[in-house]
Amino acid sequence: MSESFAFAPPAVVSVPVLGHTERFPVHRIYCVGRNYEEHAKEMGFTGREPPFFFLKPADAIVVAEAGQTASIPYPSLTKNLHHEIELVVAIGKGGRNIRAQDAAQHIYGYAVGLDMTRRDLQSDMKKQGRPWCIGKAYDQSAPIGPITVAADAGAINEAGIWIQVNGTDRQRSNVAKLIWNVAETIEVLSAAWELQAGDLIYTGTPEGVAAVVQGDTMVGGVDGLTSISVQVA
């Protein structure tokens, strides 16, 4: 007997996978805060602290298809919308208390993502010691490109990571500069939550975060993965 619902349940959020017809169904979106030293410094911190996490709702995903420019609206309430280019890890096998040395077995693939941030609202919440949700977890705050399966992603832990806005460099660094690398992040994260297949981890952004305005086009990438193009409509 099939269940019935009071209203139509929301569609499953999913991300395309390069070279596969099956899509990656999204369970949760975890994000790592201040995970590149120079970005931590630009935000007023020392750059050395244990990893910490926040979440975005799964339906904050906006898929930027390969070779196309996706569109996101300029969000409500903010006057300071920032881009954060990030390597995203897609979890294919869940678990808790995963050791860093075993983390690779849990990784389905990788993608390029944008942790879009209403920076003024986040800063207000920080000052008041309140949750960051309104600054970070707003609607359509998590653009993402197609997932590349791990076997095809090459030397992702030493890949260049970059974003240009209207053709000009804004952020350019290397995944090797992560304070907590992908395996370590999975170890710490999986001690706090049981990871599930379908979880995405936005691993943090390097220095150079800055504002975008209506009409700007962001093109970002991690070498070895499909780059993304997203316009602020």
Ligand code: MN
């Ligand atoms: Mn971020």
